[in-house]
Amino acid sequence: MTTPPTATDKAGPLAGLRVIEMAGLGPVPLAALMLSEMGAEVLRIERADAREPLLSLPEAYDLDRHGRSILKLDLKRQDGQELLLRLAEKADMLIEGFRPGVMERLGLGPGIALERNPALIYGRLTGFGQDGPLSRRAGHDITYLAYAGLLHAIGRQEAPPAPPLNLVADQGGGAMMLIAGMLAALFQRSRTGKGQVIDAAMIEGASMLAAPIHAFMAAGLWSDRRGENLLDSGAPFYDTYETADGRHVAIGCLEPEFFAEFARLLPLDQRFVRSQYDRASWPEMRAVIAARIREKTRDEWVDVFGPTDACVAPVLSMTEARDHPHNSARQSFVSSGRLERPAPSPRFSQAPQTLATAPNAADRQPATVLACFGIDESEIEALVRSGLFGQ
Template sequence: MTGSPTGVGASAEKTGPLAGLKVIEMAGLGPVPLAALMLSEMGAEVLRIERTDAGQPLLSLPEEYDLDRHGRSILKLDLKRPAGVELLLRLAVKADLLVEGFRPGVMERLGLGPDISLERNPALIYGRLTGFGQDGPLSGRAGHDITYLAYAGLLHAIGRRDASPVPPLNLVADQGGGAMMLIAGLLAALFHRSRTGKGQVIDASMIEGASMLAAPIHAYMAAGLWNDRRGENLLDSGAPFYDTYETADARHIAVGCLEPRFFAEFARLLPLDERFVGGQYDKSLWPALRAAIAGRVKEKTRDEWAALFAATDACVAPVLSLVEARYHPHNRARQSFAKSGGLQRPAPAPRFSQSSHTLAAMPATANRDPAGILIRFGLSDEEIAALAKAGILGR
């Protein structure tokens, strides 16, 4: 199937639209590793730099499940010593991209900031991802997805009326506003370099990335179509025809029939009183409409409703668990999930009509061997031996 993953690991020759691209990833947590994983699965050769003095991660995964390391070569360096810093700068000369997710100033204090890196390699694209950006009053502060959503105004908007805001996993700021915006910036900078030959620095922040995801909401507010109170708007559980409802078996269905023609189909099959069809957007009817939908939905199980609505455009879906989603017929037909060793995970995305992905696997022995890695970056056997003897290279 065109565009499907090849199912090979990091040790095989890479394929995909980014084949031949060299990326240096400074090891960290969260969105930068996800961005690096996606670049790897699109064909880039990713070298993950791990510090020899790194402490224990917050969540320690068995290696076969550790997607922060899959699909890469792994090189451990002592970056507290000048020889380790100099080695990384030499590697950056051969790289197309360098990505890091440290607080502002960390790379500069190591002697690896963008100024010196781009002086060595003017074509280097230096991607930086932080919570708050490289400057500003909060730039040096620690935070997590929930922190950035709070400052962006988005956490306030997520949840039900008269209830506390709900953290949306770490999908919105970390992965959406962080990893996806970083990738967009990297690819845009690659296009710019193809025309100018010049690299540049990308300052991506999760607070701004998450805010950008909400740009349409700000537009609705400006037009008077959205208010600044959660649970009262069209897409935030305020509308009874865009919400979840509990079924007879204590599971749920998702109802999303915003358009009148879709709502009419939903009302016909549920069924609902005809007065609701003509008054779908009459907010004075919404409390009664919500109660009517909730009462009807409780009469059948989730899967009974799913079967009833399966061949319609009523925009009704069963709320599947993470495990159930892997086995849904549509996801199976699309091969939307893939197996990598003992790990079942989402398949690489997006798909390309002329390229195939490389499904990332655990780093093979060859991609953990410092000598093999450094030879690919142009170092001699003698230089590698000297670095190993000096303790610059970890195992």
């Protein structure tokens, strides 16, 4: 795979699409990054008086700003609000992640925005949705997982629930569901010519990710108690084990044929193969597997299991993962200046990927940004003199 083109050389299936991103934290910037790397032109609107985020990164590493042009706009002023609406008239999409009511109080809610541009797709991402008793409450990934019943299900039986970074509610249930909704609305607009509002809620998106688990529970095949099930460390053949060097391997041989291969190579007594799904055998099976795994280092086990379908993998650190032969062969990680990061995903056969890079000086100049939206030079100069834009 060749190195993807940079955001200054836009390509991809969304080339020509214009997106306005209302700057915020969490999954909305990830969604904007992905849309940019699919070829969309993304304008990030930052509040002129915005505070520095809790985790402030140097721009070279700040993926929340890569791949965009940036306009710092005073949205407390009526002329700032009017300018944003004019930009929305020329946009295909707008995405925002504020609490319900914030955009309406600014005079920028979907009602007025779609009145000005009926084809606009207006994406809204919140923790709890646009309505409901909790809709205006603050929260983070761990909060939404707790209310969704999913945090209770993640972790070991004898330990407290384990936060899964912020990958499940924020990024999976949030950014991915927002993108899915926006692209579905884009397809519908291609047939109707009309835009619409997307109400994406992280609590509901995370719950949707767990739809198969709910189905298993309904069928009586899944316990609502943590650490007792096939995929939550309850099964000894779907878990992690410590190796002789204090590192770990991940074992995931759920299917009988894969478990049989695992047992042959470990080796594990055939009586466990015959009773793989007999829960009464699991405590002894786990103890035997744990003792055997501790006899070799992680990489020695890789030599044993690597060429097979026993579904045993080394637990790599994030740094190690970048250099793994498979990831190297597929160029799954790329360099962007000083930043080594995951390559744009997914891949498309008919369009090269666009690698988002840090914005340059022109990307942050109101004159450059506004000219792209058809605003003439004299008006831009007047707006700049008025102090509407932040530094």
